[in-house]
Structure formats: structure tokens, C-alpha cells
Amino acid sequence: MTSRLDRRVGFATVAVGLLAVFVAGSPSPAHNPGPGPAKDPLIPASPDDVSTGFAGCRACHNEKYPIEPKGNPFATKYKSHQFVLLGEGRTWNEQDPHSRAHEVLSKPLGQQMTRLLKYDVTTSPRCLTCHAIDVTPTAPPEKKQFVTADGVTCNACHGLRKPWQQEHYAEKNKTIPWRTMPPGKKEAYGLRNLRDPAVKAALCAGCHVGSAAEDKVITHEMYAAGHPPLPPFELATFMECQPKHWGYPVNPDLKFFTPEGLAAHAGADFATAHPNWTWELYRFHPADQEVLLARSVATGAIASLRAEMRMIAADAAGVANDLRPDGMDYARFDCYACHHDLKVPSDRQARGYEGKPGRPPLKAWVAALPGVVVEHAAGLPPLADTATEFGPKWEAVRKAALSRPFGDPPELARAADEMAVWCDEFLKKSEADGKPLYPKEKARDLLAAIGRAATSAKWTADPEAAMHLTWAYVTLRGGIGEPVPDIKLKDLGATIPVRVRFEPYANENGEPYPAGVQIGPRLDLLRKYQSMDFTTKFRALLGGK
Amino acid sequence: MRIVGCLILGVAVAGWAVGGPGDPGRLTPPRPDLSGTPYGLGKPAGVYAAATSCSAAACHGGGQVGRVGSEHTTWAADLSAGPAAPHDPHARAYRVLFNDASRRMTELLEPNAAGRVPAHRNALCLACHMVGGEKDETVRAEGVGCAACHGPSANWLTTHYLPEWKGLSHHEKWGRGFVPTKNLVARVLNCAGCHVGGADREVNHDLIAAGHPRLAFEYTRFHYQQDYRKHWEERTPQPDFEVRAWVIGQAVSLRAAVDLLRARAARVAKNDPSTPWPEVSEGSCYSCHQSIARDPFPESRKDTPRGLASPHSRASGAVPWQPWYSSLGGSASEYHGILVPDRSGVAPVDLTPLRKEMEKRNPNPAEVARLAGRAVEELDAWLAFWQTAEDTQTFVRLSPDQSRDLGRVIAGGALTADGKLAEYDWDSVAQRYLGLAAVYHANGGADPVAGWRGPLDQLRKGLAFPRSGADRFDSPRDYRPADTVAPFTRLRTITTSRTGR
Known part of the structure; x- marks a missing residue:
């Protein structure tokens, strides 16, 4: 590994731009609108303002576990190991495929795609917006510049600007003031507040669902050339299945986030002056007030819906305005609506169709989990009103998508845009009052509702919707502290993939297994998917509760 | 010239000259008149009558299955038989509209019970499942009865057994509402009206998704279908019949498919809201209806379609247009070139512009209608030419060399010069298989060239749809295009050697 790390040195100061994400409230499906929102603190002013990071980060964040405080000055002096893990870089580099995001493009699959697509996937902006770091986020594709050396690095997600990188470990009066700085102020320094589920979900969805405004668009052409199908994005499950270089603040090992830990750092009065400090500063509620992963599931579902709606709106608007004479991209529709073996008798004909038979619908998973979250939110006062608007808005999208093969572009653009605006509203309201929404009993209700959806004929017919709901269910049960027993999970796992990825995440050489390693078996399972078998096995989980 | 084991091809006789380039002993046909239109297009005119007018014991109802006079x-x-005893499936065409499958299709197409029209009263279904029975319940109940294929008999019923009838040309008979099925072009045009579709009849993707079987018409395959109890015998027996039927079938089916596309596109261009566009069934079925579960990683699988790097010219992810009808039908002129050595001045039908437009995700309907209309005209000229050849009953004697060449064009066309599969789409490969099988059967079920049968069986095996218990797959789940390279290469080799061509 040494040589690999060595060659990273020197990249720390490479100027890079910022992934312009989470511009909340921006419904525009149009291409990146020039300079971006005025003074967005996450967008670097100039290349001098940015750094990609890993070589710099590893100076402090590359420790081996378990941390031995005696040998670590930050742990000794500032108890940093109680605030963060300190081995983040090592985990990312040795286990996390994000570190190989660009490298994979030159592997055989990448070579095949280059051959079939007739452009170089290692240099094309179409690929690099997700597989590298876009240092010119406001530039049009042909003028973009990228840093490709380390794939998707630390600061690609945490914030590319230098100020926060210099500030976050600054000492004052033997403490580090950064730790109790309000998120808004940290953001002004250029740190993306990934502790905020809505911010995090929007960032991840930018690549894992897509974002036309940032030129992060997966196309059917890419899929046909071999790009593995993007799995449905479920924030909490992706968090759980990513080699974690972070600790949840509700985890008692991170003592900083306990009243005692905070008092030791900031003084006994701090908590009195900031009674809601967990939310205010770190965007979480203590475990006895809220199930952290329940909020992640709900937020992730709505943020994914929003990302997909924006992708569809952008595509449809382009078609409607004759900017894209080639029509809607097939990749915006449900892959499995077309890609299935035909059988006699046919499950699909027995089940019936959402609209006219033979018209490809939108991806089923995109609306399945949001539907459950919204149904549940009807019982949550801050969200109840907004929740009632979901049904009609989704119905309009659905109708526009099915009124003719591959949708009615003008109508689809309008309806998808309205749906995305609704998502903004829902996410805003779910964080507005800083109060817990998902205490344990509410999280259990949400879990039960996901279980009902996962076994309802409406969703079990679609393998991706069934898988997405399964992921949310399994993850949330773990989050509630009542994990699905291994034996039942294994049983269910014979009918549908129950996780995004499985451990081990790395081989014996400390190289992360590429994301693709598990995709072949997963796709094979989806091909053999039988809704009856799945439903039976899933019911066994429900019975066990 | 020896004629043993030869294939006989129908070509025009008028103006035939003895002697062609390279073979002074062979007859050569005239160049086709490229402005021609075949007779037999569309439904014949006239009033339909029930089959009772045909089924008198002394006429066609002799009561002895398979005999002349018992058609x-x-x-x-x-x-009264249950399960159904052997018969012609056309006789069941109307009755199937009452079965569970038809009921289910109707429900899926119109979920609202109040607005639902049962299949047996739905004009869309009746357009093919019965012929001529709009006003006559008896005719309707017969499904696809005598008149459906032979034409409405009002203008010929009382004359078609008189000597004067025999003096009429096929063209004149058609003018009286009679379909001259002895002419293969007229016959297949009539079949294709339903089995492919046309301006007034069609099966679109909505209907297929609701449960209607895919239409994949290939004349020789249908003709020799085992459960098709035929009420006639060919006047021109093997060896010539099957190859003629195959070539004509290809061209006619393509003509029908392109005309259907033209009609669809023209309706959409006029903003007809009831015509779906893009029409999904214009694309290759199994290009979409294949699992994406195939491991996309080339290091582990080198033989998937993706790994093959097929040199087709489509953009990655584009859907091939109509490979079933256009893969070989579009090359009719090439077969003609083999069968008729002097092909100078004969322009092949070029489907490239139409194909290019149709392989866009959102083809321009007006442009498609225009291009398809032009292709139909060109195809009609070809068909008129073949039709005349059929009528004149003068056939080119096909030499063993020509039989071999036909095999070389069909098998060799599957491959690129450097031995790759030129088009991996199942439809395209299956059509080549059927063409090679037609040449084989036309040769009396024997190898036209030594070693023909082995690779043919190999292709057939690779193309088969699997079964899974009681379920039947209706798509080529296990089809591996790479496996077809070896048999095609073998066939190309055996048909290339010794000819010196």
C-alpha cells in the first residue's frame, strides 16, 4: 500500500472545484446556470481556493484501529478519537470503491465501454462528472476540468475549499473551537454538512441517481455498452453497506456526543445555553428520542425521488423543446419493464398493468418507498399537510409517463418538476423545527408500513421495488435494534438481494473489491426473481416480530 | 444443363432470351419493370357469403378429409370434439375470441368495465379473426373461412367451375374478387394481410403486452407447420416450391411490414391520438426482452453479446428496427442476383434511410411515412416482377452451384469478413436459419452441399426457447449469439469451396 499512498502525495494542493449539489429549492432542470447561486460557500471562487485532499487528510486521518491514544497527539491532547474515528483515510483507501472510481474506467469493462461508445471513458466528461472530481462545476461539459488521480476523494464529498480544511483542526485555548461551531458557519468555510441527512442524501443522489444540472447523467447507451445498472438508491442501506469511515453520533463509543463528552470539551454551561445542541450542531437526536436510520430512510427516499424527477424533467423538457430530438432516454424508465424473459403464462398479464399494457412505466422503486414514507408522515404533524399532496402529484407524473410510449414530454416535464418541488418542501419541513420525528414507536410504525408495502401485490411485481423496500426494511430494523435474524435474512436472500454489498469489502492485499464484483450475482438473482417466493419469505420476517 | 436436384425459380418469361453472361445455356429473365404493382394487395372487393355455399357435398364438402372435393x-x-380434433386453425379464429385469454386481454386493454367491448365484437380483433362477416352472423362464426383467403364469391361463385373461368388470367380473376392463391405472390400477400398486418389490420405492442402472441410470419415456416391441416396440394411440388416460397415470402412479408409502418406513421403525422408512437413492436422484441442479468463484466464472460463486439452500425443501446422482416427480406435482390445472373440495372431496395430513422428513439413520423412509402413502391415493383414470373410458370432451373450460392449468401451474410457475427439479434439469426432450412428442404430433405445438416441442427438448438416445468419461455433466454459463429462459419466454408466464385 505504501507505494500507492506515496503517489498520492502532492495531490493535496491540486486545485479542484466543488460538486455543486443540494441547491435546495432549485427546480430548474436546465443545464448548469452559469456562475451558480451567488456566493454559494461550497463553490470555490478560484482554483486557488480548493484542494482535493487525501494526501493532506491522511496526515491525521489515516490511523490504524484500534486507536491508541497514547501514541496519537490529537487523541491525547484533544480526545479527537472521541469526535471522529481518525482512520477514515485508511478505510476509504483500502476498502471503499470510491477510491477506485476513476481507476475502474481503465479496467476491461471500461475498455469495452470505450470501444462500444466510441469515446474514451477515462477522459470523457460524461463519465468523469461521477468517476472523478469536477473542478469546474459551473462550466459546460466541453470546458470542464477534472482531477482524476484518486477517484472520489475525501473532499469531493466533504467540501473542496481550503478554508475549512485549514480551520477544522485549529486550536484555541487548548480546545478545538471548530467542534462546536454551528453548521452554517462551518459551511461558510466550505464544509459540506454531511451530518445533515438531507444534505447527505442530495449529495449521494447526485451520482447514485443522477443530476442533469451537474451533467451526471447515466444513459441507456452507457448501460448497453456495459455500465452496471445503478442499483436503486436507499440512503440508509448505502450508509450501512459502505465501509464506514464515520461513526454515528448516537454510538456511545464517540463519547464527545454525550452530555459528559460535550461538557468536557465546551464547558458545563454549553448544553444549558444550547438545549437542542445535538440537532443544532450535529443534526441528530439522541437515541432515546429518535431512531437515526429512520430519518435516513425517509429522507433518502424523498431525496432520491427528487433526483429522479429532476432527471426526468430535464430530459422531458429537452425533448419537448426540441433540444433533444432523439427523445426520452430509455434509462429514465423501469429497466425491468422491458428487460425480462417472456413467459407463458405471464406473471405480468396475470397481475395487470398500471396503464395501457405495453407502455414502459417509470422506475417502480422511485415511488414505492416515498409512498410509504408519505403514508406514515400523515401521522406526523409537521408533515401531515404536505403528505396529502403527494398522491395527486405522483399520479400526474405517472399519467404523463404512460399516456404514450416513453411519455408525453411536455406534460412529463411539468409534472416531474412539480413533484421535485414537492420533495423540496417535504424535506424542508422534516427538518424545520429541529424536533425528533421518528422516536422508536414511530420508527416501528414506519417499519411496519414498509413491511406491508414490501408484501403488497402493488410492489412485489417489480423486482427493483421489492429489493428497495427490502433494503429499507432490513436496515431500519437494524437501526431500531431488532435486526432480522441471520437465518431469515439468508432465506430471503435466496429470493432477492438483501444488501447493496457484503463484507469483506477488501481483498487480502487491502484493495477494495470493485462495486462490480457483487453485481453479477445480484443481477442473476433479479433475473430469477419470483414475486410469490419473495413474498412468502418476506412474510416470514414479519411474522417473526 | 443437368437439372437433377435443382431448385426452380419463378421468373418472368416475356422477352426471355437464351443465354446469359457466363452460361450461354441458361434462360435469363427480363429486367423487372420497376413501376409495377402486383395484384392481390388489400382485401378483394365484393360481398362475402357463408361457406355453406362452398360446402355442398358435390363441390368442396365431400366429407373425406384430405381429398380433392373435400376442401x-x-x-x-x-x-363436437374436445380437445379439438385436427383441423385448420383458421376455422377456430373467431371462436378463440370467446376464450379466457381473449377475455383477459380485453380487460387489460380496457380496465374500465363500462367502456369495454368484448373481443368478439371489437373491430380491432374482428379485422383478422373473421373476414367478411360484418353483417352476416353465419359468416362471422366461420372465422377465417373460405372467402377469407379465396375472396368474396358473389362475382364468381356461379362461374368458377365453368370452362370460361379457366380462360381468365389471374389478374382478371382478382378483378372479380377472387384471390388467385396459385400465384405465390398473391397468396402470400393475402396471408400477410393478417399475419403481418397492414394499413387496416395490425397487432401493436399494447396488444402483445396484453397477451396477443407476437406475429412473426415466415411463409415456409407457417406453410409446413405441423398442426396446419392443409386442404390442397401444391401443383409445383418440391424441389422448387420451398425456395420460391421462401424468397417470395421474405419480400412479401417485408412489404407488408413496411406498409404497416407507413400507415402507422402517417396516422401519427396527422396527430391521430389513438396510434401509439413510437410503436414499440417495430423494434426487435428480444433486444429489449432479454435479461440484464447477464454478467456485464467482460473479464468473466467473453461470449455475451456485449463481449462479442458485434460490428453492427447501431449506436450502443439503440433498438434494431424490425429485424424479423428486414434482415433478409431487404436482401431479396441479392437472392435474385443469384437466381438471375444478369442483375444489371436492377436497383436493390435500400432500407438504410428508413432503418436509420426508425432506430432513433423518437422517429419522425412524417419522415418515416415518406421513407416507408418509397420502400413499399420499390418492393411492389419487385413483387410485380416475381408475380409475373409465377404466372408464366416458366422457371429458371437452378443448378447445384446456385443452391450452394444461396447458402453462401444466407450463411455468409451472418458473418463479417473477419469472421465475427455481423448481427447478433435473435430474429436475424433465426431468419437465416429458416432460409437455410428452406434450401435444405427444397433439396428433398438432403444436404444440397455435403455437411449442411449438422450446422443447421446446431443453429436450431441454439435458437430454441427453453421450458421450465409447466411454464414455457416465449423468448430466447439461453440464446448465446457466439454459439452461432461456428455453424455459420461451417456453412460458409462448405458453400464457398469448389465454386470459385
């Missing part, structure tokens, strides 16, 4: 008996199903 109606052979066609008819024994309604």
Missing part, C-alpha cells in the same frame, strides 16, 4: 371438410373443425 371444406378438411378446413372445418369438428365442433
